[in-house]
């Protein structure tokens with residue numbers, strides 16, 4: 001466990017090579033909270049989906065900025081905010097429905113569903129023409145839970 005709260009900010013250009021960078025950078029940051037492999041994978045997957053959405057939906061056929069802020073509280077609560085200043089979403093409720101996509105082809109329309117299931121809470125705020133902010137909230141329990149769980153009887 002860390003003993004002080006911590007925060008980082010990263011600004012990226014919406015190029016697809018930066019998707020793997022953002023994933024790795026957030027994973028490296030979150031690692032200090034001593035997450036389990038599963039918790040870390042959940043966060044990496046959710047971040048990838050959000051960043052991919054900025055790249056393909058917020059700034060189609062152009063490149064804009066993606067602003068990421070990540071913080072870890074003293075209690076191990078991770079907050080990751082991914083913001084763009086792109087096209088925005090007309091109907092957020094509809095966009096969050098499984099299988100909803102405005103781009104056919106290889107997009108499955110499952111990005112928000114994945115983000116939701118891999119985080120504790122997912123907030124999406126958007127304004128047409130102004131941009132979108134996605135906030136992922138996840139409590140890191142790390143090995144804490146496993147340690148506190150009653151141990152099997154030792155012989």
Ligand SMILES: Nc1ncnc2c1ncn2[C@@H]1O[C@H](COP(=O)(O)OP(=O)(O)O)[C@@H](O)[C@H]1O
Nearest residue numbers: 053057058095101102107108109110111112132
């Ligand atoms: N950052 C964003 N900017 C603009 N539109 C977005 C953004 N993120 C998501 N959307 C819209 O929400 C829809 C659903 O997103 P998602 O669930 O990730 O599915 P997919 O990316 O496969 O289309 C997208 O098709 C797009 O219309």
Ligand SMILES: [Mg+2]
Nearest residue numbers: 049053111112
């Ligand atoms: Mg998506």
